[in-house]
Amino acid sequence: MSAFPEDIQSSLNSIRPRLLGFARLQLRSAAAAEDVVQDALEAALANLSKFAGAAAFQTWVFSILKNKIIDELRRNSRMECDVDAEAALDETVAELFNERDHWAEMPAAWGNPQGSLEQKRFWEVMEACLDNLPAAPARVFTMREFLDLETEEICKELAISPSNCWVLLHRARIGLRECLGRRWFGESTA
Amino acid sequence: MMMSCKHATELISQGLDRPLSRSERLRLRLHLLLCLGCRRTQAQFRFLREAMRQHPWKL
Known part of the structure; x- marks a missing residue:
């Protein structure tokens, strides 16, 4: 049972600012945050069929983003010296x-x-x-x-x-x- | 000798991230009993955790 595409789109649009803020806090770069959120949204859309139940939709997108951020942090694990x-x-x-x-x-x-x-x-x-x-x-x-x-x-x-x-x-x-x-x-x- | 406040704040912080040993807990408790500044710090470190849990960007 999947939601209609327009519902998905509006749901994604409504959480996008939070996704971006969440990613930016961790990656400390607006550009890196844009990239990782874009990645996560594409992954979410590509895997919509695996997802059932609109109530948990935001939680699901967030968990995808969280994993993308961890990947990104792992790739950049050498921390810059400030x-x-x-x-x-x-x-x-x-x-x-x-x-x-x-x-x-x-x-x-x-x-x-x-x-x-x-x-x-x-x-x-x-x-x-x-x-x-x-x-x-x-x-x-x-x-x-x-x-x-x-x-x-x-x-x-x-x-x-x-x-x-x-x-x-x-x-x-x-x-x-x-x-x-x-x-x-x-x-x-x- | 009483634990320093600096060390007490380190244990307060670590207490949020790992279980403290029995002797660390006892010494910290004794220090907190006598030190208002460290009691405030403990409340404030706990508040930081609580605040991050409720961050509006978080789900």
């Missing part, structure tokens, strides 16, 4: 702690941040903060939290050690925490 962004993040981490590695300044509370998730502007800030991260921590973080991969899978795909992976995830979380604190939760810059 010298300036890396140095900026090093500095952020260094400034957080004193010489005994305790807080130089108490991190501020975010109150009840859940309400932010409803706000469109919050997601724009989140995207800007992800873009601000150096490539390596950003990639590992989005693979972990956006593609829902386990660390073992990430290590395998990127050919890095688990401890390297944990270091990158920690740096990504620290960097995002600082960026959201400053740009969304209204913490003052010291």
Whole structure:
């Protein structure tokens, strides 16, 4: 039982912006995102006969895209070294702690941040903060939290050690925490 | 000697990605009991995960 072609087309058109955004966050390139989404849509259309049940259609297209992104990340597993962004993040981490590695300044509370998730502007800030991260921590973080991969899978795909992976995830979380604190939760810059 | 805050934030982060050992859990729990900054960091790291789960581009 397949949907009518025009339904498929309008369904694809309606999810295309989300597919593009999803891919762009991970590949950090609008052109690469266009390519991989195009690939995924062609694969989806070519395999429509394998697909039954329109309710799960979007989930199915997303799973195709997810696999394409993982392929692309695997092909490009050598992560570019983002010298300036890396140095900026090093500095952020260094400034957080004193010489005994305790807080130089108490991190501020975010109150009840859940309400932010409803706000469109919050997601724009989140995207800007992800873009601000150096490539390596950003990639590992989005693979972990956006593609829902386990660390073992990430290590395998990127050919890095688990401890390297944990270091990158920690740096990504620290960097995002600082960026959201400053740009969304209204913490003052010291 | 009490664990440093920097190391505590590393364990808080790793706790989201792998099961911590019994002794890591105990030492972290003790640190959190005494350290408001690290309790806030833990809540914020958890919020980051929750936020990504609910990202509007995600299905």
